[in-house]
Amino acid sequence: MIITTPRSAAGSIFDALLTAFGWLGFLYLLFQGANAILAAYGASGMASLNDPFIPTLETLLFYLLIACINALVLGAWMKWRRTHEIHEQPRGRGDRLGTAGFTLSPDQLHHVQDSRVTIIHHSADGDIAGLEEVNSLARATDHDDVAPIARAA
């Protein structure tokens, strides 16, 4: 099922190196972030208000707080929906199935639905201009040797 087309060694090595570079960058960010936290707290164990990382942390916590609230709202909404929601019935549901907007008569519709192979012709504005049923499944691809069975519009 999975397709892994063989590629040049250079391409594969490039992908592997680029990915390794991505991981190194990630680890760098991780350690730099951890260092910033440790440095901010310093030897006293307290963060100085002058440290640039404090406002960043505050903003981050603010956004995380909003994200958590949103997650809670989402969960509460789902809970409410499951227990209280009455499904609004789609408007205008009826039995006008089949030909709406297709300029087809019921007979033509049945022809299309009953045939194994059909050719549909359209006009320039997208309306159905004609239908042909192909009786022989073994025919060639050109459409000239088939008898038109119906012309719509």
Added chain:
Amino acid sequence: MTDRIIALLVLCVMLGTPLGVTLMLTSHVLLNFVFFYPLFMSALWIAGGLFFWLIWERKWRWRPYPPPAFEGTPLISVLIPCHNEAEHGEETIMAALAVAYPNLEVIVINDGSTDGSGALFERLATRHERLRVIHLAQNQGKAMALRMGAIAARSDYLVCIDGDALLDPDAVNYIVAPLVAHPHVGAVTGNPRIRTRSTLLGRIQVGEFSSIIGLIKRTQRVYGQVFTVSGVITAFRKQALDQVGYWSLDMVTEDIDITWKLQRAHWAVFYEPRALCWILMPETLRGLWKQRVRWAQGGAEVFLKNISTIWRWEHRRLWPLVIEFLLSTVWTFAFALTVALWIAGRLVALPEAMQVALLLPPSFTGMVLAVTCLVQFGVSVLIDRRYEPSLAHALYWIIWYPFAYWLINLFTTLFSFPTVMLRIRRRRARWTSPDRGIKEST
């Protein structure tokens, strides 16, 4: 004319909002939005994915249990619109004919192909009783092909897949089950899994489809409305399609449009992660760019089409989707403005409030962003591994996926949004030849 004025106003608002925020507040606020909006969305998607999994998905039966069966075994029609699919069409049709459901017809719609697809389909039809072929004499586009397939279908349950997608053997049972069980459901979208994993881009998309698209779909289902079904695999109730006028012919992405049309008419759209469909995706930058520009244009077109009427009270449940789309678009322009201010600051003296000193996130913020993205992928592996047990093997390759995802989003939106808003009038959407993975060099 009114539409054009609205489109121009929307574009002005989108471009002007980040600039207005910077002028009224400071570039610091803009930077915070640029760095933390992805974090915020990530937290929401993780929460939504976990809710969906904890409350529903983990209790749903999966292999080795058999898929759901339906009383009376109603006929199901599988529609496969194709344009020049001589290379992949046979594999797709054979996979559709091989699904476990017994009462099935497969309708392949050959949309004016010129590569011999028509002859191939008819040859297959001579061998397989359940296969039917519709030829469109001239190329009409995917939406028209789907419409013609819907006309020809004898069933009220339509499973629509792309011409290069392979249905999993149980997919039809799983994807149609909600339509059979719930009369208010108009469409059910399935779980596309990527087959093409030869290049880094292909492998990154494995992470993207699980960690971002899969979690977004689950989150939106938890909320109750879906932004878009996956055009590559979705089941529709024909009655619902008939009511909303079927697929629009002038939308670049007919799947986004039909999702909104159905939900506006109060049909529910479900997500069924057990309905697996194996798909081919671009593996080159050029192919990926073309595909994502099309997706971004499609989103913008649907947004523009709905913007003036969506604010009616009866459509209130779609408002959060509109707001999310707006925020994502504003994020794009905010990011672009940040870069522009950073460059301008190096060339001329800017007021202090508009100066952008650092283009990359501060180390601590960067670390949090990176960790959050990995947590997101970890959650998606936890959820998706039962559908694809080897998913964790992709872990090594996904380190670039958050970066790639947001960057591609950035550039495609920057390109597509103004294009759509400034376009004079909509045109009929036609097929474009997608990149279906790389070929082996000889």
